[in-house]
Amino acid sequence: MSNPYAAIFRPAGAKGFALAGFFARMPIAMAPIGIVAMLSQTHGEYWLAGAVSATFALTSALVAPQISRLVDRFGQARILTPTTLVSVVAFGALILAANQHWPIWTLFAFALLAAAMPSIPAMLRARWSELFSGRPELNTAFAFESAMDELVYIAGASLSVGLSVTLFPEAGLVTSTLLLALGSAAFIVQRATEPAIRPAGERSRQSAFRLRSVQILTLAMIFIGSIFATAEVSAVAITEALGQPEAATFVVGVYAIGSFVLGLVIGALNLKLALEKQLAIAVGVIAVTTLPLLGVNTVPLLALAVFASGVAISPTFITTFGLIERRVPAAMLTEGVTWVMTGIGIGVALGSFASGWVVDTFGANRGFWVSVTAGTLALLTVLLGQKTLSGQPAAPVPPLRPAAAE
Numbered sequence: 001m002s003n004p005y006a007a008i009f010r011p012a013g014a015k016g017f018a019l020a021g022f023f024a025r026m027p028i029a030m031a032p033i034g035i036v037a038m039l040s041q042t043h044g045e046y047w048l049a050g051a052v053s054a055t056f057a058l059t060s061a062l063v064a065p066q067i068s069r070l071v072d073r074f075g076q077a078r079i080l081t082p083t084t085l086v087s088v089v090a091f092g093a094l095i096l097a098a099n100q101h102w103p104i105w106t107l108f109a110f111a112l113l114a115a116a117m118p119s120i121p122a123m124l125r126a127r128w129s130e131l132f133s134g135r136p137e138l139n140t141a142f143a144f145e146s147a148m149d150e151l152v153y154i155a156g157a158s159l160s161v162g163l164s165v166t167l168f169p170e171a172g173l174v175t176s177t178l179l180l181a182l183g184s185a186a187f188i189v190q191r192a193t194e195p196a197i198r199p200a201g202e203r204s205r206q207s208a209f210r211l212r213s214v215q216i217l218t219l220a221m222i223f224i225g226s227i228f229a230t231a232e233v234s235a236v237a238i239t240e241a242l243g244q245p246e247a248a249t250f251v252v253g254v255y256a257i258g259s260f261v262l263g264l265v266i267g268a269l270n271l272k273l274a275l276e277k278q279l280a281i282a283v284g285v286i287a288v289t290t291l292p293l294l295g296v297n298t299v300p301l302l303a304l305a306v307f308a309s310g311v312a313i314s315p316t317f318i319t320t321f322g323l324i325e326r327r328v329p330a331a332m333l334t335e336g337v338t339w340v341m342t343g344i345g346i347g348v349a350l351g352s353f354a355s356g357w358v359v360d361t362f363g364a365n366r367g368f369w370v371s372v373t374a375g376t377l378a379l380l381t382v383l384l385g386q387k388t389l390s391g392q393p394a395a396p397v398p399p400l401r402p403a404a405a406e
Contacts, residue, residue, distance in 0.1 A: 004140045004268050011131050013193040018124070020190065022148055024183030025120035027176040029156025031091070032057050034172035035111070037164035042098045052107045054349070059115035061345040067118050068338035069207060072331055075197050076123055077188050083116045084184040090114035091177040095170045117180065120187070121149060122337040129325050129333055130195040139271075139322055143263055146317040150260040198331035208335040213327040216385035217320050218343035220283065223378035224316060225347020227286065227371045230355040231255050231306055234293075234367035238302055241364040247299045254303050255310040263314025275326065276382075276389035279319040283382045285312040287375035293368035309371070317344075323389055347374075 009015050032053045039049035071079045090113035097106045128141035160172035208214050235251040271278060289309040296302040320340055328336035351374065355367040382389075 004137070005144060005264075008128070008132070008137050008141045008144065011193075013190055014131065017127055017187055017190045017193050018144075020183050020186035021120055021124040022152070022183070023179050024187050025124075025149075026152055026156050026179045026183070027117060028121070029153045030160040030172060030176035030179070031114070031117075033157045034160040034164065034176050035094070037161050038095070038098050038169045038173050039107070041164065041169035042101070048104065048107070052111050055108050056111040056115055057345065057349060059112050060117060061342045061349075063115050064117075064119045064122075065207070065209070065335055065338045065342055067116070068122050069332075069335040071118070071123070071126075071334045073197070076126075076194050076334075077191060080118050080123070080184060080188050083118050084180065084188075087114050087117040088177055088181045090116070091173065091180070095173055095177070099170060118184075119338045119341055120184070121145060121341060122334050123187070125321055125325075125337050126195050126334045127193050129330070130193070133325070133330070138325065139318065140268065142321045142325075143266055143268075143314075143318045146314045146321070147260050147263045149317070150256050150263065150314060153256060195334075208328055208332040209339050211328060211332075211336070212388045213323065213385075213391070214336050214339050216381060216388055217323060218339050220279075220378050220381045220385075221320060221340050221343035222347040222350065223374040223381065224283070224286065224313070225344040226351030226354065226374040227290065227309075227347075227378070228313065228344075229348040229351030230367060230370045230374070231293075231309060233352055233355040234359065234364070234371070235302065235306060237359045237364035237367055238296065239299060242297075242299060244299050247303075251299070251303050251306055255306045258307045258310040259313040262311045263318060266315045266318055274390060275319050275322045276386055279316065279323065279389070280379075280382050280386065282312045282316040282319060283375075283379050286316065287372075287379040290368065290371040290375040293371055294365075296365070296368075327389065327391065 009018070035053040035056060036049040039045070039052055043049070067079060067083055090110045094107060094110035094114060096102075097110055124145055125142065128138060128145065132138035132141055160176060163171035163175055164173075209218070232252050232255070235255070236245070236248045239245050239248040239251060273281075286309070289305075289312070292305045293309060296305050321337060324336045324340055325333065351370060355370045358370055359367040
């Protein structure tokens, strides 16, 4: 039996943009925690570190879809070059401001500017769609990207914190910024695989978020992102309550590894079931497997329950991006993918806050109630949206007014 993952790298340039894109997206995981690690050491105040990191993360979540919309209109190279440059310079200024103890407001200002960092995972998926649209290899490519996203989150945060603690406070963010600059440059110069700019008549003045399918999938991913964050926060709280705080790293790793492995397996299969039904099954598994989390009282049971809860995360992402590719016009694809990733990011932020509040108020074992609630809401969202998600492949959305020649 041939290796389906080998097949997706046969087209010229596929290996190159995939490798460059892997390093270019490392800052997604490294930058937020790198800011916290840096400022908590240079300024000694966790509230400030968290506030600056949250400013960057939330602004990025709001700005990224707008950047991707411009990418759909003008092309990756023309938009990624200036936005990446702004982000790299802003990160550099943030590092300098922290090191030299510039006024506090400058930290927030540079964090806002650094949020111009484009969504590299969306750019990668757009390139795979350009290569394999309408072919089974696209599902494998999306599975590969979901697995790489998992790997980035597994390794990126640990690398950023480790560098800052063992070398110097700014080391994690410095490394993140270098990876953004070098990885993005290597990605941008590969013009042969860059998605074509669609003719003006195929584009819409509207945002991709006005499409019902994008709204449904983004909302579902907000709930899924909440589950993802709650697992990490609650794992830390429970292991500390059990007197084994060092086990938190193992438990969180088990959660991500389960998703990583199953995602690769799903990507190797050519499933015939409709994508919207695959999504409903995957989200249903997530919702059901949140229930055992409520009864864990030992580290081994926690690790087992967390592993079971995480196995369907990556398959959920794979089918979600597959639906976006089918339901969003090609001229709006990058923006559509970015909205879904924005939903995940918003969910992570909300889940972290909600689970942290529940843990502080009701105890470590109660944090997983956030997972149960979010899993139920995610499943309801997907089930109620089945009719919309099963529609015919999207046709181009008519422009709001006749498009001028460009």
